[in-house]
Amino acid sequence: MTEPLITAEIDARQIATISLNRAEVHNAMNAPMLTAISDAIGEFEQNPDIRVLVFRANGKNFSAGADMSPGSEGDDAKSPAPSLPAAIEKLASFTRPTVAMVQGACIGGGVAWITACDIVVASDDAFFSIPEVRLGFNPASLIPMFLNAIGTRNTLRYVLGGDKFDAGKAYEIGLVHHLCAPQSLDETVAPIIDALLDGGTNALVAAKQTILELTGLIVPDDLAARLNAVGEESRATDEATEGRASFREKRPAKWVGPR
Secondary structure, eight states: OOOOSEEEEEOTTOEEEEEEOOGGGTTOBOHHHHHHHHHHHHHHHHOTTOOEEEEEESSSOSBOOBOOSTTTTOOOTTSOOOOHHHHHHHHHTOSSOEEEEEOSEEETHHHHHHHTSSEEEEETTOEEEOOGGGGTOOOGGGHHHHHHHHHHHHHHHHHHHOOOEEHHHHHHTTSOSEEEOTTOHHHHHHHHHHHHHTSOHHHHHHHHHHHHHHTTOSOOHHHHHHHHHHHHHHHTSHHHHHHHHHHHHTSOOTTOOOO
């Protein structure tokens, strides 16, 4: 029997949990997985009893980002998968509090997913990177999420550098709120969820909406569409084709000079 791409559950306290479930490929996200995540978020949004949404992953790593294996875009023309930014925006605009739990690798789109959560907890052996420029393309549609989470200077540093940074640095720049020992994610998140459940349900929803509006974290539809178009155009260049090939073949891209 094939394992589901994600699991989506609701416990007795009305805490909803979405768990990425492609551990065999480090939770790399393909088109069907994006569809499953988007649908689960939509269903939870329509459930007025949900108090908190937890976003996490099974296996050693949170997410290796986009699945770049052949055929990962899916082939169902009648039900096209949502774009990565559109799926993440569903999480970012979820009306109840959201909590991300991160272990191991959190790369590219994986970083974008956690920027969409209100609270992020990571194990101190987690590591992060935003490597798109090393693959030859501009992650334009994800950049607003990085700017909102870590600011202009840190976004410049880690989007342009594309290199790996550890959990301590992620905490320092504000990408992560809390660090914990490996295997202690559940124990660390428990009191945070308790604190969220102490708040009035309607007050939490209203306060979250006010914060998002006052800080300009809601990207207008026209800007989101333009950024998505820029990103898609960048992914279609010869440079991006070479970048993806170098990744699959585990070799330096042609533009990488001698060290």
